[in-house]
Amino acid sequence: MGGNWRDRTATSFECQKMPAVSSRGMVVSNHPLASSAGAEMLAAGGNAVDAAIATLFTLTVVEPMMVGIIGGGMAHIRLADGSHRIIDGQSTVPASVRDTTYISKPGSAHDVFDTVGNENLNGPKAVATPGSLKAWCETLQRFGTMSLADVMQPAIKHAARGYAATPYLHECISESAATMRQDKPIAAIYLPDGEPLKVGERVVQAEYAETLRHIAEHGEKALYDGPLGDILVDYMEKSGGFIRRNDLTSYKTVERQPIRADYRGWTILGPPPPAASGVHIAQMLNILEGYDIGGLGFGTSETIHYLAEVLKIAFADRAAASGDPDYVGVPVEKLTSKAYAEERRRAIDSARAQAFGAGVTQLESAHTTHMTAADSFGNVVATTQTINNLFGAKIMIPGLGAIANNYMNLFDPRPGHALSLAPGKRVTTSMSPMMALCGGKLRYALGLPGGKRIFPSAMQALVNLIDHGMTLQEAVEAPRVWTEGNALEVEQAVPAAVRSKLTALGHKVQPVATVAGGMNGIAFHDDGTMTGAACWRADGTPVGISGGLAKTGVRFRLS
Numbered sequence: 001m002g003g004n005w006r007d008r009t010a011t012s013f014e015c016q017k018m019p020a021v022s023s024r025g026m027v028v029s030n031h032p033l034a035s036s037a038g039a040e041m042l043a044a045g046g047n048a049v050d051a052a053i054a055t056l057f058t059l060t061v062v063e064p065m066m067v068g069i070i071g072g073g074m075a076h077i078r079l080a081d082g083s084h085r086i087i088d089g090q091s092t093v094p095a096s097v098r099d100t101t102y103i104s105k106p107g108s109a110h111d112v113f114d115t116v117g118n119e120n121l122n123g124p125k126a127v128a129t130p131g132s133l134k135a136w137c138e139t140l141q142r143f144g145t146m147s148l149a150d151v152m153q154p155a156i157k158h159a160a161r162g163y164a165a166t167p168y169l170h171e172c173i174s175e176s177a178a179t180m181r182q183d184k185p186i187a188a189i190y191l192p193d194g195e196p197l198k199v200g201e202r203v204v205q206a207e208y209a210e211t212l213r214h215i216a217e218h219g220e221k222a223l224y225d226g227p228l229g230d231i232l233v234d235y236m237e238k239s240g241g242f243i244r245r246n247d248l249t250s251y252k253t254v255e256r257q258p259i260r261a262d263y264r265g266w267t268i269l270g271p272p273p274p275a276a277s278g279v280h281i282a283q284m285l286n287i288l289e290g291y292d293i294g295g296l297g298f299g300t301s302e303t304i305h306y307l308a309e310v311l312k313i314a315f316a317d318r319a320a321a322s323g324d325p326d327y328v329g330v331p332v333e334k335l336t337s338k339a340y341a342e343e344r345r346r347a348i349d350s351a352r353a354q355a356f357g358a359g360v361t362q363l364e365s366a367h368t369t370h371m372t373a374a375d376s377f378g379n380v381v382a383t384t385q386t387i388n389n390l391f392g393a394k395i396m397i398p399g400l401g402a403i404a405n406n407y408m409n410l411f412d413p414r415p416g417h418a419l420s421l422a423p424g425k426r427v428t429t430s431m432s433p434m435m436a437l438c439g440g441k442l443r444y445a446l447g448l449p450g451g452k453r454i455f456p457s458a459m460q461a462l463v464n465l466i467d468h469g470m471t472l473q474e475a476v477e478a479p480r481v482w483t484e485g486n487a488l489e490v491e492q493a494v495p496a497a498v499r500s501k502l503t504a505l506g507h508k509v510q511p512v513a514t515v516a517g518g519m520n521g522i523a524f525h526d527d528g529t530m531t532g533a534a535c536w537r538a539d540g541t542p543v544g545i546s547g548g549l550a551k552t553g554v555r556f557r558l559s
Contacts, residue, residue: 005468011299011479013493016536019473022544026532027051028520029371030066030449032541033163034058037154038373039543041146049077049144050151051373052381053136057155057212059369061205062163063539064190064403065172065390066369066449069215069223070130070232071405073385074271075139076258076433078442080378084435086271088254089135089385090426091128091407094242095250099421101242102413111319111484113412113419120408122179124241126393128407128427130223132385135253137220143379152216159209162202168539170199172390179394186396186403208401224248231399254426259336261285266466267437270458272332274324277432277455279335280314284459286341287313287348294467299479299494301501302350307463308483308507309348311456312356315484320358323418324426353506355485368431368449372522374530380522382433382445384454432458436465442524444472449538450516453482457516472523473533480515483507489515 006012020026025048027038037058038051046054052075059067067073072091078084102115102125119125140148173180173196180186181194189205190197197203215222222228229248236243259278261268263285270278287310296302321330334340344359368386386405387393393406410427412419419428432455433447444465448457457480464475479493487510490499499509518538523531534540 005298005470008295008297009299010297010301010498011494013477013479015473015477017473017477017534017540019531019533020542020544021529021531021546023529023546024376024548025051025374025545026522026530026542027055027371027373028522028532028534028540028542029055029059030369030518030520030534030538030540031059031062032539032543033062033154033158034371035541035543038371039545040154041151042375042545044146046146046151047144047377048373048375048379048381049139050146051375052371052383053140053144054151054154055371055373056136056383056385057152058158059371059385061155061159061208063369065169065176066387067132067385068387068392068403068405069133070127070397070402071385071387071392072128072131072407072427073135073383074275074429074431074433075135075381075383076269076271076435077139077143078380078435078445079143084258084269086256086258087135087139088256088274088426089131090274090429091131091405092247092251092427093408093411093421093423093425094129094244094247095423096242096244097421097423099415101421104413113409115413120411120413121389121406122394124236124239124393124395126406126408127236127241127243127404129243129247129251130405131251131253133215133223134220134251138253148219149216152212156209156212156216159205159212162204165197165199165201165203166539167199169203170196173197176390176394180391183395185398186391186394189396205401207399211400211402224251228400232397235397235399259332261336263289263462264466265438268434268462269437270432270434273322273330274426274428275431276318276322276428277430277458279322279330279332280318281432281434281455281459281462282336283317283341284310284314285462286336286338287345288463289341290345293463294469298464298468299498301498301505304481304490304494304498304502305350305353305505305507306348307460307481308353308488309356311483312485313344313359316356316358319418321418323428327422327425328418351505368451368454368517370433370447370449370520372445372447372520372532374445374522374524380435380442380445382435382447382521384431384433384447384449386431386449430454434458434462436462444521444523446476446519446521448517448519452484453516456482457519461519461521472521472531476519476521476533476535482515491515
């Protein structure tokens with residue numbers, strides 16, 4: 001589709017941030033200090049993996065509500081040789097947990113996993129076996145060039161010295177304050193005198209700085225087979241949590257191959273199960289390929305209608321057959337096939353909204369952060385990491401200064417379902433560290449936080465880039481929509497006239513401030529330069545490295 005997408009839009013918006021352009025490397029994360037930490041590694045001669053791990057450790061300090069060493073995540077790595085691999089560091093169910101451990105709240109809908117007493121949401125019983133730290137350390141050792149101690153220095157510095165609280169952090173603390181007040185260690189840092197940290201106040205994490213120093217010296221064994229793990233297990237035993245020493249010592253990361261989608265001549269690569277993202281992004285793009293989305297225009301009622309219908313289809317299939325492939329027979333081949341997309345497309349009515357059931361069954365046999373890094377050698381990392389909800393389980397482990405995840409909230413507390421609990425089972429996630437290639441060349445790497453709204457938002461960004469021809473900055477900032485079959489959430493930039501047309505089609509339209517969180521990504525250009533972009537929904541900041549060393553033989557002389 002030629003011309004400017006703004007000539008065909010019904011939803012106008014202006015970008016609120018500026019992109020960064022570089023020639024020697026780029027780091028984009030949802031905090032400026034974290035992006036700077038990664039850029040420091042690139043400037044010191046490190047590669048994208050060094051930069052990514054430095055960024056992630058720093059994010060545990062400056063974006064503590066989103067990511068931590070007692071969390072989990074997915075990393076999508078493209079090496080300089082053109083190979084892609086997914087590093088699965090997702091959290092797992094502790095061995096003592098059974099599918100009847102929690103009691104589902106009476107009357108809960110099929111897609112609502114609330115339990116009596118919120119045991120799987122807040123507190124020690126909500127914490128799953130962590131995978132982040134092990135995945136980060138192993139990834140650095142396998143693919144990085146710098147030492148763990150070197151890449152962790154920025155994180156240690158900011159934890160010990162402190163940093164200024166941003167308005168975003170203040171708002172997140174305020175949103176979670178009622179529950180956080182019940183845990184003295186976490187409240188002492190983020191709710192001094194009982195009130196949320198004010199904007200500009202310093203966040204100092206002295207205890208966590210010591211934990212980071214110990215990890216920098218001893219590696220992941222400090223937690224999985226060492227004294228930091230003893231502290232975590234002791235706390236869990238005394239407070240009613242489920243994690244035990246054998247859960248830590250037996251935890252393993254998994255390397256997986258990405259899911260591939262072919263869309264209008266582009267190759268889209270994303271995570272496989274237990275992530276639901278790669279499969280269902282491929283499924284949705286396959287269905288959308290049958291429509292002239294570019295011609296229909298961005299943000300029109302017609303385009304949003306089709307987006308909503310494919311989202312409902314994807315979520316119906318996700319509920320029926322998504323999960324850890326070691327426990328659930330996920331029909332990946334069928335879900336990602338063009339034939340199945342055609343079958344599902346035939347059921348869509350262009351004139352009215354519908355409810356959709358699952359078209360697949362199991363085969364026999366959920367607040368987050370994202371960062372993207374690239375170097376001048378051809379290595380690229382897109383990784384999404386989380387402790388699940390804002391501030392995870394709303395507890396800080398005494399002696400570690402680390403906030404624990406509440407990943408148990410992502411499992412169905414009722415037995416007999418695809419997402420039901422089982423010892424050792426990995427969580428199903430919507431994390432979408434995606435990469436897009438055209439003509440065999442990498443063009444985009446992107447991702448975002450946002451629970452079940454992640455993969456629908458990543459899919460919309462890809463459509464913005466491929467169908468509408470937006471710049472990366474426009475694509476990450478563009479208004480989004482979301483539904484899984486109930487209300488159709490539309491960001492407030494979608495005008496009233498479009499909302500009215502959607503209502504007339506039968507959609508239950510609900511305007512919202514944001515759909516999912518701060519997307520960031522990198523665009524790769526033919527001349528070797530790259531553009532980094534982050535959106536207004538978080539403190540996202542691109543930091544690029546350009547320039548270079550002095551020309552060979554050049555010397556400064558006074559005479």
